[in-house]
Amino acid sequence: MLLDKIIHFENHFAEVQSTVIDKPYGKIYYDQSNPLSYDSNHAFIYEDADYEIACKDIVDFYRSIDIIPRVYTFTKNSSAVGQFLEGKGFQKSMDEICFYVQKNKKFIDIPQTLRFKRLNGVNETVSELLSSDPEQGEWGYKSLLTSIDKKDFYLFGGYEGEQLVCISSLYKMNDISRINDVFTHKEKRGKGYGSQLINFVTEFNEKSLKTISYLYAHNPNAIKVYKKAGYEEVSGMMRGCYWLE
Incomplete structure (x- = not known):
């Protein structure tokens, strides 16, 4: 489905403007020269990953380069990743995103x-x-x-x-x-x-x-x-x- 393709694209979009570290649980994106860009400095975690390992690794990495640990989720429904992060003390901001596709x-x-x-x-x-x-x-x-x-x-x-x-x-x-x-x-x-x-x-x-x-x-x-x-x-x-x- 088109929506699934867009979600996949959004999860990988940061690769064009960041350095990428591939992890078994997902990806870490970062650009130390552009710390104000959240899109350039965040991670994403697969929904079926080991959240505990992922969370610790992500926090340790971003703190080691003096950037606030940040995780994006793009989902159709509620995210189990997001629920786990909230339980670990992460603050959150949720947006209902509307994309526009050139169908015609x-x-x-x-x-x-x-x-x-x-x-x-x-x-x-x-x-x-x-x-x-x-x-x-x-x-x-x-x-x-x-x-x-x-x-x-x-x-x-x-x-x-x-x-x-x-x-x-x-x-x-x-x-x-x-x-x-x-x-x-x-x-x-x-x-x-x-x-x-x-x-x-x-x-x-x-x-x-x-x-x-x-x-x-x-x-x-x-x-x-x-x-x-x-x-x-x-x-x-x-x-x-x-x-x-």
Whole structure:
């Protein structure tokens, strides 16, 4: 099922922006240069693993590198892993995650005024773009620095003249891909640049990757754009974040 594929993807997504340690009980992801990124610094535990061994190993590892121990769970229902971690004193945050899958590819009817290309590096131009909105934070730039050289990771930029005004990434895993890092310069929003960007990514995927693409979105304005491009909501998954101070 598609939802199962998305859950599998989410459990492994951090591999593109982190160092990965494979364990019998799951995986540990970490990036000491980017400690503020929870997505880059967390573990996941298989539901049928030995939770006691996993918990001790994860806590010891993250504390050894001075990062808060953190575990993500992505499940359709309640997580036995999460229940165990709560019993061990972990704090938790639960979110009902809504992903949007492009089940019917469409091109948004909008004039193309930007020039797009694949970016093969992450430089000061990208940093300046992201810093236009403080909410993006330094962690977003550092995540791209780690991701850019990874296999099956694609970063695209949209240019107004010579100025980089928007970016988006695409990460492929088997027959499915995840759109991420969709960002438009704060002073350039409301001009339809996001729609042009999604059109470009749709065309790239159609011609080059031929995957089912999905993304996470919570901004109502962004969701309207994605729906115009044929994205449909796929709900029914819970994300748990558990951490130990």
